Amino acid sequence: MGKLTDREVSKLKPAEKAYRKPDGGGLYLLVTPSGGKLWRMKYRIDGKEKLLSIGKYPDVSIAEARKRQQEARTQIANSIDPAGIKQAQKAARIAAAANTFEAVAREWHSKKTNFTHNTAKNVMARLERLVFPLIGARPIDAITAPDFLSVLRRVEEQGKLETAHRLRGICSQIMRYAVVTGRAQHDPAGALQGALKPRNVKHMAALTEPKQVAELLRMIDGYTGTLPVACALKIAPYVFVRPGELRTAEWADIDLDAAEWRYTVTKTDTQHIVPLARQVVTILKELHPLTGRGRYVFPSARTGERPMSDNAILAALRRLGIGKDEMTGHGFRAMARTILDEVLGVRPDLIEHQLAHAVRDPNGRAYNRTAHLPERKKMMQQWADYLDKLKAGAEIISLRGNAA
CATH class of the missing domain: 1.10.150.130 (Tyrosine recombinase, N-terminal domain)
Structure with missing residues (x-):
């Protein structure tokens, strides 16, 4: 039987079952029931019969199919499996596409x-x-x-x-x-990290004078909005976490018996522990009957499937008459950092740990989340008790260098 010609191939019609039209040397055209004309090559290597797909006619012409056949025969003569090479090339292309x-x-x-x-x-x-x-x-x-x-x-x-x-x-x-x-x-x-222009640092408004903080806490106690927002507002000064971490707090991460809140800090993708003072546990136990069956401690008022909005704490502060130039949700962090250091004399490294900032040991290694946990538990209770005394009108010690 002679070699295939374009005229002969163009006349090939599909049949009920696929059939072959040989071209010689193991090369043939497979005509499928759907009308496809596919080049295939049968060969043997290491005593095993193999099949190589060469392409589709007319995308791959007769001349090109024969050229690829000859290249495959040269590989076989050198004990190289052409189908194996093709599979490896395909795997490499898939891997490259997956690794962009x-x-x-x-x-x-x-x-x-x-x-x-x-x-x-x-x-x-x-x-x-x-x-x-x-x-x-x-x-x-x-x-x-x-x-x-x-x-x-x-x-x-x-x-x-x-x-x-x-x-x-x-x-x-x-x-x-x-x-x-x-x-x-x-x-x-x-x-x-040091190659970019310095960012425009925006300092979040915060109240750091104890007299001002005392008045703020009394105003927060008088908030009359929804219970979840009221509880979040009361807890915020005690725990001084980032606003996004507070509003997305999940009940699954809070252990009321151990008085701990464990979660992943979104900004640094690190694990963090917040010891919960007795005051915080009391507030959460008050809230639990309302939101404890859901995922979020402070769910959205519209749907319990999402946490309360980014603006909830800020809007509550504005409702209390506290301007954006006086206090923000993030300002509770600056408030705690300043007063814990300058009034209560707490060790700076304990404060930085509790703020979930990067703190390193003398060898330059980052401390793990449980570092100084007993001391931090004492600090958080001391802080909560101090805030309660401020709120109750106890004698106030002003920041160093300021008048009483």
């Missing part, structure tokens, strides 16, 4: 279970808008520090310094995830 920066970033994002809904949405929006169009298709292990810097400089040029710094942190987390999962050797984004 965008693919790894999306995988990392899907595993960030500690992200709130809004945080997850904002992080992905930044990546899709500012990073993926520039380096998303690049193999993640080939991206260098200058590549990331080029991306971040574009953001800086728009005057968005805070966004540039946040984006560097996000890219660094993605690269560290790639290192852990074996798809990169190091984190080049982490090396850029």
Whole structure:
């Protein structure tokens, strides 16, 4: 039987079952019931019969099919399996597609279970808008520090310094995830920490004078809004966590018997423990019958499936007549840091631990979440008792250097 011609191939019609039209040397055209015409090559290697897919006619012409047949025969003559090579090449392409920066970033994002809904949405929006169009298709292990810097400089040029710094942190987390999962050797984004322009630091308004704090606490006690917001507002000064961490607190993370709240700090992706003073436990026990069956300690008023809004604490403060230039939800942290240090004389490292800031030992290693826990428990009870005394009108010691 002679070699196939284009004229002969064009006349081939589909049948009820697939059939073959040989071209010689193991090469044949497989005609499928749907009308497809597929090049196949039968061969033997190491005593086993194998089959190699060469392509689809007319995308792969007769001449090209014969050329690929000859290349395969040369490989076979050198004890190389052409089908095995093709499978390896396909696996490499799939692996490369799965290891682009965008693919790894999306995988990392899907595993960030500690992200709130809004945080997850904002992080992905930044990546899709500012990073993926520039380096998303690049193999993640080939991206260098200058590549990331080029991306971040574009953001800086728009005057968005805070966004540039946040984006560097996000890219660094993605690269560290790639290192852990074996798809990169190091984190080049982490090396850029000092390469960006300083961010525009916005100091959150806070009351730090004990006399002012006393009045604030009395005003909070008089809040008449919903019970979840009222409880969150009362607890905020005692625990001085970040506002986002307070509003998204989950009952599953709180042990009222042990008087502890354990959760992951979203900003640093580290584990943290908040010892709960007796006053906080009392407030939570009051709230538990109302929200304890749900996930969130302070659920949204609209739906219990989500935590209360970002603006809930701030709106409550405004409702009490406290202006944005006087106090914010974040201001409770500055209030605690200042008074614990300057009035109560607590060791600064204990305060920094409780603020979930990075604190390192003499060898430069980060302390774990249980570091100085007994001392921190005493500090948190001392702080809560001090606030109660302020609220009750006890004698007030002003900050050092200020008049009483």
